[in-house]
Amino acid sequence: MSALEIVAVAISFLGIWLTARRAMLCWPVNLLACALYFKLFLDVRLYSDMVLQGLFGMAIIYGWFAWARGRGDDGRVVVRPLPMAEAAAGLAAGALGAVAIGWFTSHYTDAALPWMDAALSSFSLVAQYWTARRQAANWLLWIAVDVLYVGMFVFKDLWLTAGLYGAMVGLAVLGYRRWRQESTGGN
Helix, strand or coil, X not given: CCHHHHHHHHHHHHHHHHHHCCCCCHHHHHHXXXXXXXXXXXXXXXXXXXXXXXXXXXXXXXXXXXXXXXXXXXXXXXXXXXXXXXXXXXXXXXXXXXXXXXXXXXXXXCCCCHHHHHHHHHHHHHHHHHHHCCECCHHHHHHHHHHHHHHHHHHCCCHHHHHHHHHHHHHHHHHHHHHHXXXXXXX
16 A cells, blocks of 8 residues: 555545536536546556546547536536436447457467456446536446456555445445436436
């Protein structure tokens, strides 16, 4: 456990908590967390996850603008449904990305866990896109991805990060409940 990992965990936890609350401050906090984890994943040779942090950075900027435009009259971020066709397209894109990234990293890098890292990275991008689009279903995909990330980070001896991802499963459950309640008209 390094000082970098400790700071990255704390900032990431704060960012996910703010996202679950639909607070606009989540975007700059999550951008900082991306930068910290980019460096950490470079250090431990999880290259797909390192690249993922760069892509997350771009998705965070997109999400920041999308959320700014997606507020109701009361100023709160409006939750949107995820149509079945969009869900299927997102999951198909995640699977195709996993195969492409996994093949590349298994053939051209010394990645520690190329296929698992690629699959989790690819589906994380789908979940991040759904988050930026304000769709409550993003949290269900985050739950599945984060559970698997816990195992990968334990395997890589990133215990604090594994703990963060375990806590993120809980935050994703909370986020899903809150966003689902909002999308069905409850407060």
